[in-house]
Amino acid sequence: MYLVDERGQLYTLEGICAAILVLFSAYVVLQGGIVPASGSPSGTAEMQLHQIAGDALLMLDTPGSADEESLLSSFVCEKNSTGFVTSYDALLEKRTGATPPGSGLQFEAEIWYRDSSECLSIPFGKSGGVFSGNPAVRVSRFVFIPEHAGMLWGERSQAVLLEVLVWRG
């Protein structure tokens, strides 16, 4: 009487395959579960930075009354990077006083303009801080330059793109 023969080998194979499949599915779940759990909170800090930097550009471009000219337009038309750096820095540091002031924000600006069919840029001031390794965000705003604006920008009326790179110093 044989105890060991060829019958029932498929049962063994089936058991081993099923075990491998179950272990593999456990591996898939473990591998996928790690990625979303760790990534979520870091996006909010950059979002806040993006929002405040964008708000500052918007506020510079909105004058206090209908008969005033926008500060941003006058800085760009006159290529006044010093004035822009001072005003933008003042806006980034504005606080209500309810919370203690945090670390300062540093920034670097440049203006992109079109020359026939390519884009060229000129630097437009920086706040003086060195890049600290914190993530930086880039905000931009189109500025309209009218015809013959002080002859610094050529003769035609055009739209240029002011870009500011902002990071926590």
Place this chain on the structure above:
Amino acid sequence: MGFVVSAFILASAIMVTQVGFVGQTAVEGALLFPKEQIRDVRALVGSLPPEDSDNSGIREDVRILALARWNAVVDYRADASRSTSQGYGIRRVSLFYEDGSVTCEEVLNVAADS
């Protein structure tokens, strides 16, 4: 039968793993919506002086700069100016914005010479 059950467990595990990714990409989609860029183009087009609202040079500036810096296709078309019933000159401008994940079309009424 055990083989069938284990294959079913594997398929369920793969589906459950995708749930985490779906939640994250839905939130990222909302956070990465180009709200500021669309508002910026709208503000520029709305603030152009009446004589420049159909200037082809400015339109080309916006198109080339947006493509180079934002990786977005931006275009606008200004219709002929007309007078409203109150005698003001206005012009309809159609805006188009597309950056691969978001498409936005809008029609604005901007001031024009009557």
Place this chain on the structure above:
Amino acid sequence: MDITGRKVDQDGILSLDMLAGFSIFLLALIAVFAMVPSVLAGIDCSGADYDAVAYRTSVILAEYPGDPCYPPWETIPASASETISCLGLACSRQNPCILSEQKVERLFSCSDPEVFTSDDIRRTLLFEGVPCQYNLSIAAGELRVMKGNPVPEHEYGFARRLIQVRTPAIMSIDACSLDISLPPGASSRSADITTCFNYTSLADPAISEPYRIRPSSDQMTITLTNISEALAGSDCSGVQIQSIDVLVDGESSPVSLANDSFQLCIDGMGKDPQTHPDILGAGNLTLTLYPPLPFCDRDDVIVDVILRLFYQFSDTESIHTCLAGVQFCDYDSDWITQPSLIPGVLEVCIW
């Protein structure tokens, strides 16, 4: 057939191979179940992300005009504040980060009892189901307001927005410029001071939207100053307010302004025009028209707000003066300080 003669087949017989395969499968299943606690260990809920709540609240406050938008929620009395579903402070959706001064004053008012309790703030600005404390603050020029608890020392969710607060147009008429002479002979006389709102010229598209005077949502404050100086030599024994009416062009007779749509103040004291108060010795008179102004759903009308004064003269022989005239409200008038934007900052803290 086996030795004993019984029939032998495969039904109901457990072979050794099948036992081996089954036991390997069971071992693997037990190992997977043992891994379950470690799968869940990395995903523990640390509480709500307060930074995200603060960001959402700051977007609602700075970029959303609130709900209901028309009529504006700041005109809804405190007793009906359950009808307000969202407290946004922006003037309109098209102009984000430009806040309405009336909305800011209404939300942050320090009256007793409070207009909006913490439960109202949680329902309309924060998440009702997330228990948290808040601190909302705005600083713009002279305006410094705060609502909520003091900010703690420990970690909190924070959002900061740069905003501009829009102050509506300020209309100030010097009564000395309205003097007109009357021929002698009458012992009493009525005269009108009219403020004319041409809705067509107010809707001029050449003026950007934040700087426009909007009859549908702006509170109009008309102040008449130097009344006693203007009437000093006019020999009046009494000057009473007879009525405050509204006249639309094309209509023949004016209609009374509804009682809850305006407020009359003489030298800072609220008065009811039905009581015909006397303004002879007054310094100034303020008429505040609450939005929406009458007929503002039509943008092609001219609406006159008529303040009718009744003069009584003691001496019928001498020449008298009274105050009368028409003041036009548009963007070139020199008696109007146009709407302006004051730069400021809004901070939201959630913990």
